[in-house]
Amino acid sequence: MSIYVATMEGRMVKYIVQRDVRNFAFMLLKWLGVALPATFLNSLIRYLECKIALAFRTRLVNHAYNLYMTNQTYYRISNLDSRIENADHLLTEDITAFTASLAHLYSQLTKPLFDCALIALALARSSRQKGAAILPGQILAFTVISLTGVVLRNLSPKFGALVAVEAERSAYLRSVHARIISNSEEVAFYGGHEVELRQLKSAYKSLVQHKNKIFCQRLWYIVLEQFLMKYVWSEKDSGVSDRTQYFTTARNLLLSGADAAERLMSSYKEIVELAGYTSRVGMMLEVFEEVSEGKYSRSLVSSAPSNVLTSTDGSIRLCDVPIVTPTGDMVVPSLSLVIKPGHHLLITGPNGCGKSSLFRVICGLWPIYGGTLHRPLTAMFYIPQKPYMPIGSLRDQVIYPDTIEDMMKKGKTDEDLDKIVSLVALSSIVVREGGWSAVADWKDILSGGEKQRIAIARLFYHRPSFALLDECTSAVSIDIESKMYEDAKKEGITLLTITHRPTLWKFHDQILQFDGQGGWELKEIPKESS
Numbered sequence: 001m002s003i004y005v006a007t008m009e010g011r012m013v014k015y016i017v018q019r020d021v022r023n024f025a026f027m028l029l030k031w032l033g034v035a036l037p038a039t040f041l042n043s044l045i046r047y048l049e050c051k052i053a054l055a056f057r058t059r060l061v062n063h064a065y066n067l068y069m070t071n072q073t074y075y076r077i078s079n080l081d082s083r084i085e086n087a088d089h090l091l092t093e094d095i096t097a098f099t100a101s102l103a104h105l106y107s108q109l110t111k112p113l114f115d116c117a118l119i120a121l122a123l124a125r126s127s128r129q130k131g132a133a134i135l136p137g138q139i140l141a142f143t144v145i146s147l148t149g150v151v152l153r154n155l156s157p158k159f160g161a162l163v164a165v166e167a168e169r170s171a172y173l174r175s176v177h178a179r180i181i182s183n184s185e186e187v188a189f190y191g192g193h194e195v196e197l198r199q200l201k202s203a204y205k206s207l208v209q210h211k212n213k214i215f216c217q218r219l220w221y222i223v224l225e226q227f228l229m230k231y232v233w234s235e236k237d238s239g240v241s242d243r244t245q246y247f248t249t250a251r252n253l254l255l256s257g258a259d260a261a262e263r264l265m266s267s268y269k270e271i272v273e274l275a276g277y278t279s280r281v282g283m284m285l286e287v288f289e290e291v292s293e294g295k296y297s298r299s300l301v302s303s304a305p306s307n308v309l310t311s312t313d314g315s316i317r318l319c320d321v322p323i324v325t326p327t328g329d330m331v332v333p334s335l336s337l338v339i340k341p342g343h344h345l346l347i348t349g350p351n352g353c354g355k356s357s358l359f360r361v362i363c364g365l366w367p368i369y370g371g372t373l374h375r376p377l378t379a380m381f382y383i384p385q386k387p388y389m390p391i392g393s394l395r396d397q398v399i400y401p402d403t404i405e406d407m408m409k410k411g412k413t414d415e416d417l418d419k420i421v422s423l424v425a426l427s428s429i430v431v432r433e434g435g436w437s438a439v440a441d442w443k444d445i446l447s448g449g450e451k452q453r454i455a456i457a458r459l460f461y462h463r464p465s466f467a468l469l470d471e472c473t474s475a476v477s478i479d480i481e482s483k484m485y486e487d488a489k490k491e492g493i494t495l496l497t498i499t500h501r502p503t504l505w506k507f508h509d510q511i512l513q514f515d516g517q518g519g520w521e522l523k524e525i526p527k528e529s530s
């Protein structure tokens, strides 16, 4: 008996081991034969998507560059074709978005088409086995799918048009950013940050509003799409047994669980990428905060104790102040000078000797690394050589950085502006451009001399105590320039002028001459030359 039991046990054990080995071999074959190729195929599709996007983008960008970067097309595209206002943006961002979307479409289409072909093949085979050419259920399924497609197509919001508007608004936002970046110094000198911020915020708000509109429309469309696909397309089979139903539910749950785990695992890559972006954004915010607290980590010079004080007599005073660039280069080791109200100063010297940098130091754009700077509380107004034309109406060009509300608060009217432009011989421009409220791209429409005269008109509108004029009349004829200087002095504005024109000497009382080697000399201008 015991021998019989032992033999039976031995057979059982052998059977169990054989079954497990068989199962394992089957699993291995399945894994090697199905899972591995499927994973590889999926990854290959993603890889091809990226490669196609990049290759297509390169071809398109090269083609666009060849068309765009020719002698006249660049000018014509940027100035004459109103459909393309931000051609540079179209070349970079829009082509990237277009090619990414196209390549994504490729992977979205290839796999489902492949699946559809396989399913159709399987259905055809099963119907042949059952002896019928096409099962009635299949005809019904095909009809339902076709009808759903028609319904969805008719009810779908116009996503193409919506995306085009979104691209246009994001291009505008980018162009506002680009303007600020290329004119940052002028904006800082004018103190135009609030106007620029308002424009940035309004461009951003209009983009966000449009995106929200797209999200809303997409939401109800997806609800409809999912409802039709999940609950109209799926067939309920009431004839299945409880055990089969239990098995199907358990299988679905397991599949969903595996899918969730896979998503969590693949999020690791995204988390690592996010860490990269986080460090960039964190660094940016850190730099902004440090600069607003007056810390400049780029300065390479050792700084002596320095002071910026408010002057009590309304004059500008520099006492042993060095002029140091943001990269740490010492332009002038020590500068001392007093500019009293009504005592006009002319600044001259070779290129790169530090003339404009003196203005940057006086206005507080660059920090001082030693000595004492006394600045008056009264306004200082800077006019650069390259005039800055903000976005907006002709009126906005003259009153910048004021807004129309500020102008009304100051009790000024368009008639006052008419008088101001007559001082700079620009009255004709108001009629020519269609009045003070006309809006245009002023940087392209006005000539170099006209832009400089608009900038001088700004000076007459704001009437500051000190005007810092950085070769701002280089494109204006000498007679009009002389008249502007006389009028500005009559208005009681103290002039600090950087110029190479000897004709302007007579309007000043003292001259600061830089030698280009860090040295300087301050002299009174003899009255006979004035």
Ligand SMILES: Nc1ncnc2c1ncn2[C@@H]1O[C@H](COP(=O)(O)OP(=O)(O)OP(=O)(O)O)[C@@H](O)[C@H]1O
Residues within 6 Å of the ligand: 325, 326, 327, 331, 350, 351, 352, 353, 354, 355, 356, 357, 358
């Ligand atoms: N943002 C900056 N960062 C670093 N260096 C700068 C910066 N701006 C000017 N510099 C340097 O400071 C020096 C003085 O420049 P600045 O603009 O004061 O010259 P300038 O005397 O006004 O010349 P120009 O007559 O050509 O206008 C130059 O060597 C210039 O390269």
